[in-house]
Amino acid sequence: MFFVFLHMVKIKLSLLFIAFVSVLHAQNEGLPVDLRQHNLTDSNSSILNPAFSSNYGNTHSVGLWSRWQWQTVDGDPTTFFLNYTGKINNSSSIGAGFYQHNTDVYLNTGGVLNYAYRYDFNDRASLTFGLNFFAYQQEFSGNPFQGDPQILLPFFTPSEDFILQFAPGVQFAYDGLRIGFSSENMFDYNMAEKEGNTASDEKIFLGTVSYDIPVSLGASDSTSVIRPMLYIKSIPTYDTQVGLSAVLSTNKFWAQAGYNSFYGIAIGGGGRIMKRFSIGALVEFGTDSDLKGNDPTVEFTTAYDFGRAVTRKKADRIDREEEPKEEELEQIADVDELSKELTKAEALALKREARQKDISERKRKRDSVIREKKANDDLAVQMRKDQKQRLDSIAKAEKNKALVDTQKLRMQQQMDSINTAKIAAENAAKEEQLQAELIKQAELVKQTEEEKPKAGEKYEEVVGEDGLKPGYYLIANVFGTKRYLDAFKADLTKKGLQPKSFLRSKNKLNYVYLGRFDSMSEARKARDSKFDGRYTEKTWIYRVVPK
Known part of the structure; x- marks a missing residue:
């Protein structure tokens, strides 16, 4: 009974920790838990949609993709994917690889198997089914409260779970048009807990639409294409991501650019050496106000193509056809x-x-x-x-x-x-x-x-705050997160007040004020009278002096 009681306590503390992490991450605009592979357009893209492995042609290749999320390349990559992809025949392809992914809370390390089968309706239309099978060990990546080291969890004991995960995908192609749909965690199972690893409302889905436009950049180049792609990604507890990318691919180089509604703008490219070895890089810059201050994201990709697989029977048939x-x-x-x-x-x-x-x-x-x-x-x-x-x-x-x-x-x-x-x-x-x-x-x-401020009076003075008219502001509260800022202002509005706010560039905090006054005496009168009895909480004076 004592061991059963300890086991129940451990489970409850684990659930409490996970809930606490979720709340804290919600307050700090945390990092989504998906694989963040939206910039993969050609090689290594089987991890974006398992059906994409059929797009590589009748070749065998080894590829590497790594991503440094909001950090420089002298640190460990947040995502690492080393894989092999090859064709069994004209309809089937297989792949295998090793991957490591840091979700900001968990570090997932393991392998992935890929299989894709294409059914051709005719020379122009086809339907491809694909499946990625992940098997990885999940462990806590460290202290998730990097923003506040004073927060401690003395009763929590990290655990290492082994997860099995199935990620199906499908792609319909008609000439240059390709429509794809996939899920990163449609089915999963935690071997340690003997239950599903994610709930039904925690699934990640991705939809893509792309079109290949053939272009000619020289007399010897007949395989170049421009591929624009639109995608929509649904991630639990986060806003749906909408993205647009375009890649120019030739037999000597490729260049790409894209935009993601959460991660921002991406620009990258690379070169192909002797049509076999490819190497390139990409940089992604955050454009959302919540991501300002973060370092750019860096991606590195490379692949080596061993060429087409030609059997002896096929070679003899080609020789006979040429006579x-x-x-x-x-x-x-x-x-x-x-x-x-x-x-x-x-x-x-x-x-x-x-x-x-x-x-x-x-x-x-x-x-x-x-x-x-x-x-x-x-x-x-x-x-x-x-x-x-x-x-x-x-x-x-x-x-x-x-x-x-x-x-x-x-x-x-x-x-x-x-x-x-x-x-x-x-x-x-x-x-x-x-x-x-x-x-x-x-x-x-x-x-x-x-x-002049009086003794014991809370007062702050700045010179030339951007966007603010000089004067005296009666401050009600200060917030670092937009969610709580909006909730506080909404509560004051319900009470008949008309609150306003401004973002101070020095400390990135939002100041909520009840009114602006031209003199210190007017501001003190409003503060001492509890804003004419309409706001009973504590307030203080914030002065903006003209430059």
């Missing part, structure tokens, strides 16, 4: 005889074509002379119009000059009389301005005395 047949040689001789008879007809056709060209050339010259004469006539008419306009402009300018001189003389006389009155007005204005400056300085001295 010329006697019937084909006779057909070639008949074609040569026919070409000699066609030369006479071609000569007559060329003669008629030359005569027609001569007639067309004479007509072109005649039309050119007519167009040139008409252009000269139009030019003469236009020159006469321009000459008349110039004469009219000169006469009008002389008339306007005389009028302007008369107006200048009249205006000078008026200015002389105005200047005398203006000087007197300026002297009076200077005297009035001097008196106003003296009054203003006295008011500033008085205001400075009022603005």
Whole structure:
């Protein structure tokens, strides 16, 4: 009974820890637990959708993909995938690999097997079914509370579980169009706990749509394609990810760019050496405000293609097909005889074509002379119009000059009389301005005395906060997470208040204020009166001084 009791306590503490981790991660915008393989577009993409292994052609290859999430490459990669993929025949492909993945809470280390089968409806359409089978050990990656080292869990004992996981996928292809659907954890089982590893509402799903557009970048390049792809990924407890990527793939290099609604913008590329060895890299920059301050994500990918698998029977069949047949040689001789008879007809056709060209050339010259004469006539008419306009402009300018001189003389006389009155007005204005400056300085001295913080008074002052009008703000609360900021403001709104907030660039915290005032006395009055009795909690004054 005592051991049973200890086992129950361990289970309850584990559940409490997992719930606590979930809450903390929700507050800090944690990292999704999926494989984060959305940037894989060609090699190693069987981990994105198991059916994609059929897209590699009749080849055998070894590939490596690693990802450093929000960190530099001198640390350990958060995701590591080493795999082999090969074709069994024209319809089936297999693969096997080793992978390690850090979910920010768990470190999963194990292997993966892949199988895909393609059914061809015709030369243009096909349907492929694929399956990835994962078997890995799951252990805690360390202290998940990296943001606050003061949080300790003295009663929790980390455990190492062995997980079996099935990830099915399907792909429909029609010419260059490809539509895929897959799940990373459709079925899973925890061998240590003797139960499913994830609940029915914790499954991860991915849908993709892509289209291959053939392009030609040179006389010797006939296999280049541009592949745009749109994908949607559903992850439990996180917003659905929507992404768009595009890759230009040639037999010498590839370049890609993409956008993910959570991870941001990605740019990458690589080269192919002797059409066998591929190596490339990708950098991903976070664009969401919640991800600012994180380092870029770096990915590294490489693959070596061993070439197509050709059996001995297939090689013999190719040799037999290349041997010329006697019937084909006779057909070639008949074609040569026919070409000699066609030369006479071609000569007559060329003669008629030359005569027609001569007639067309004479007509072109005649039309050119007519167009040139008409252009000269139009030019003469236009020159006469321009000459008349110039004469009219000169006469009008002389008339306007005389009028302007008369107006200048009249205006000078008026200015002389105005200047005398203006000087007197300026002297009076200077005297009035001097008196106003003296009054203003006295008011500033008085205001400075009022603005000094009193003993025991909570007060903060900054110079030139971006986006804020100088003045005195009555602060109600400060938040570091947008979720609690929105909840607090909503609660104040229900109480009839009109709260506002601003993000301070220095400490990345959101300040919620009840109102802004032009003087310290007004702000103190609002604070001491509990905002006219409408807000009874503690408040303090935050001053923004102009630069």
